[in-house]
Amino acid sequence: MKKVRFSIVALSLALLVACSQLQPVGLEPQVSDEKVAFYLTILHNNDGESDLINLGSGLEDFGGAARFKTVVDQLTQEATRGSRPEGQRGAKRGVIMVSSGDNFLPGPEFNASLDKGVPFYDTIAMDLIGYDAVAIGNHDFDFGPDVLADFIEGYATTEPPYLSANLDYSGEPRLQALFDQGRIARSVVVKERGEEIGIIGATTPNLPFISSPRNVVVDSNVVAAVQAEVDVLEAQGVNKIILISHLQDIEGDVALAAQVTGLDVMVAGGGDELLANPDNLLVPGDEGEVFGPYPIIAVDGDGHEIPVVTTSGQYGYVGQLVVGFDRSGNVIAIGDNSGPVRVAGDDCGGTLPCDDAVEPDPAVQAQVVDPVAAAVDDLANNVIGTSEVDLDGLRSSVRSQESNEGNLIADSLLWQATQLAGSFGVAVPDVALQNGGGIRNDSIIPAGPLSQLDTFAMVPFPNFVTVLENIPRTQFKEILENAVSRTQPGDLPGGTGRFAQIAGFSFVWSGTGTAQVLNPDGTVATPGSRVQDVVLNDGTVIVSGGVVVPGPGLTVSTIDFLARGGDQYPFRGAPFTTLGVTYQQALADYIQMGLGGVVSAADYPEGGEGRNTELP
Secondary structure: OOOOOOOOOOOOHHHHHHOOOOOOOOOOOOOOOOOOOEEEEEEEEOOOOOOOOOOOOOOOOEOOHHHHHHHHHHHHHHHHHOOOOOOOOOOEEEEEEEEOOOOOOOOHHHHHHHHHOOOOHHHHHHHHHOOOEEEOOHHHHOOOHHHHHHHHHOOOOOOOOEEOOOEEOOOOHHHHHHHHHOOEEOEEEEEEOOEEEEEEEEEOOOHHHHOOOOOOEEOOOHHHHHHHHHHHHHHOOOOOEEEEEEOOOHHHHHHHHOOOOOOOEEEOOOOOOEEOOOOOOOOOOOHHHEEEOOOEEEEOOOOOEEEEEOOOOOOOEEEEEEEEEOOOOOEEEEOOOOEEEEOEEHHHHHOOOOOOOEOOOHHHHHHHHHHHHHHHHHHHHOEEEEEOOOEEOOHHHHOOOOOHHHHHHHHHHHHHHHHHHHHHOOOOOOEEEEEHHHOOOOOEEOOEEEEHHHHHHHOOOOOEEEEEEEEOHHHHHHHHHHHOOOOOOOOOOOOHHHOEEEEOEEEEEEOOOOOOEEOOOOOEEEOOOOEEEEEEOOOOEEEEOOEEOOOOOEEEEEEHHHHOOHHHOOOOOOOOEEEEEEHHHHHHHHHHHHOOOEEOOOOOOOOOOOOEEEEO
């Protein structure tokens, strides 16, 4: 049993639960301890999400996979062959590189990979960067299990194991074959300078609701799955154990820590939290986004303290945690050179002092960044229309209220399904639904030209326009109750991406009503009372005063992700017909043909037109 831990003030779990945001105490890293036998530098990132080129408009001189690779190489050399910081002399030193999931993301950059084929550009980048282990995140399943298998099989040299302790692949032959080969595993033992380091992976239990794992079975008891792997590793004599997890936010990791024993370090993913200390250089604009110090300290089930780290993703930072182990495998020191290392280049464009600027790695630049940038430029140069109004696709808007961009996308689903209904032998839809989580640009697209790139930025996933016929009115109300069931403080967790952008009807709802709660099979456990009124565009009343008005069922146009129960939409296995058109293509077609190339301010005013109204 591990009994000795580094001596600092621990952050209690009670404080974590009581606070709306983590409020960790400051950490004073120990820079010297004569008992340290092995210093391990853990280089890490998460949520790379196919941002291979740079951090985007205004931040072109930051991030990018090629510069990220250069920073990783520099930090690796410094950790193993550079001059040793004071207090880190006399002990062995090793380095590992890990990712905590969401290693690619649908969008214009990954579209270039799909056009290219295996190996994908993201795989090439990760292969050249060099990882020892990779956690499986929810977005890694966005194109289904087969594309994830393609992604993993594309490695040419490094072949890092992809890890998750709580996933079962027996229903997916290609992933199961990779599991049988050890390319996918629950945990792995990495040897560094003769020391054995156990690494365990874990994936969010919400995976079936927010991605497309198909027949992959998710064990929702992450605590038991992780503890079982800890026990296996300790039985093998491994006494240095790291968890790389994708639980969607760092609070999930801190809560998990309190229920397990035997972990030494936790590397979180999925929340995009920025952890930093006062002396860390940050990407411009991140100064006000710091979530907490690097690292945060959690407390495990035995009262031992565990450093927890993460990065804000998109290849903008390389996390660097330096931990000192004694001969028994206990963490007894944290190096004062721990912290996020920003990825900057070209002297930051001349806008800021930037002594940390690096040149892009030539191999990653040539094999990945340049061809992806060229493909994205082609999309940007293909103008398909113009907008007379700014289109609001901010995450904070599309996941909580009506948005004119959301209306545009929902209208495109309704229009496209109406155009194709006869060809597929289905009824013309009455209404359309688009979940806010499927709208991804997280920006306001200014009035002016609209390109094919804009449509990919708005709706990048491989979702297909789908029609469901004869949905009973009572069930349709339950579908809308689900859409507004995670909007208020205190609602159950599970994601606000279920909030609906709509077409063909309007509805009024109240956040003070009871939030609907669903059973795992989509049946209603707790009826919701938030939806008050639903009226079709032709004046047909579906719900009045919270009561369903009897009448015929509705034909619904949506995306297949929701039809299959994504974001817990309770269609409950209702038969549906996919129309062979992605929602990105439907949006592009609607702008070009349905609207004649013009998104008018009259049809799509800023703030919407009152389709979706929350009562005060």
